[in-house]
Amino acid sequence: MLLGLIIFLVTVAGWGLFFLKPAWFPLAITAAGVDWDNQFTRTLWITGAIFTAAQLALVWVIVRRRKAVTGPAKPEAGWLEYVWTAATAILFLSLAFTGSRSWASIPVNRPGVEVIEVYAHQFAWHFRYPGPDKRFGKTALELISDSGGNSLGIDPRDSRGKDDFVTATLRVPVGRPVLLVLHSRDVIHDFFVRELRTKQDVVPGMEIPLEITVEKAGQYEIACAELCGLGHSQMRSLLIALPADEYDRWKATSGVN
Ligand SMILES: [Cu+2]
Structure with a gap:
């Protein structure tokens, strides 16, 4: 009982x-x-x-x-x-x-969608925007220098990269799709935003596309969801969704952030 x-x-x-x-x-x-x-x-x-x-x-x-059950067992049905x-x-x-x-229904690699590169490394996130020419400059592993301020290894000789800019928070426009291309330079990380209902592994040696269309302005936490080392719990950033016109203004003035 x-x-x-x-x-x-x-x-x-x-x-x-x-x-x-x-x-x-x-x-x-x-x-x-x-x-x-x-x-x-x-x-x-x-x-x-x-x-x-x-x-x-x-x-x-x-x-x-x-209540004691007695008598012969019933045959199984x-x-x-x-x-x-x-x-x-x-x-x-x-x-x-x-x-x-x-x-x-998740769209994959649609043409014409704005691309933002996401770089993960122990233990931080960086986001690269292509600037007015809408093209990214080359990157190379051997050019990576944290102390020299080039943690993505952007090649200064590539003219396409001259107007690229890198931020520590991810800004996206509300109501417009963006294609995040995820990179890792060391170990496996995981791009996780609860409000996106998305966890995507970021794997070294791969470029992983992830298209999102945020419908609600606000600030949302980006966390690493793959145990990646001692500083894993500190590996956080912010996804900031701005109204589209505000986002465009921000981008236009963000050669330097
Ligand atoms: Cu991590």
Whole structure:
């Protein structure tokens, strides 16, 4: 009986956490993020209902067992096994299908989208903008010099890079897509912004594209979500989403930041 009570209380506590939401996600700031949240909520409602039904059935069985059951055991209902196995399979496949549809809606490498380069290294983030010519200058590993103020290894001989500028916070325009191209110069890092609902590994030797369209102005924390060394917990920056006209003004005046 005590066990039945404990199971019942655990179930009620589960409902409480779901409905009262003492701790929950911050609001999503992209259309894709809202879509994933809806998918998550749908999944939680369905699995929550099944969880509740299963827990209550368990409580019922525990309570009922106290009234001594005697007599010959009933034969098992084989068809029931088929029913719940098939129902579970259909349910999970439909959730996987709707989920994969919403994941597949992420755009990849569309032409004409503004590119911003993201550089991760132990233990900081840098962001490079191409300047008015909209082209990035070359970079080279051997040119990297933290003490010389060139932590990305930008090649000063490449004229395309003359107007590039590098910032310590990531500014993006609201309502306009930008393509982040992620680089790491040392170990694996992970670009994580809770409000984007996105975690993307940043792998040395690779250029990883990540398109985002932020719909809500504000400041959001960028954290590294891959344990990358002793300073990992300090590896943070800010994503600042500005109204598009303000962003354009900022960019126009940001040869030096
Ligand atoms: Cu890290």
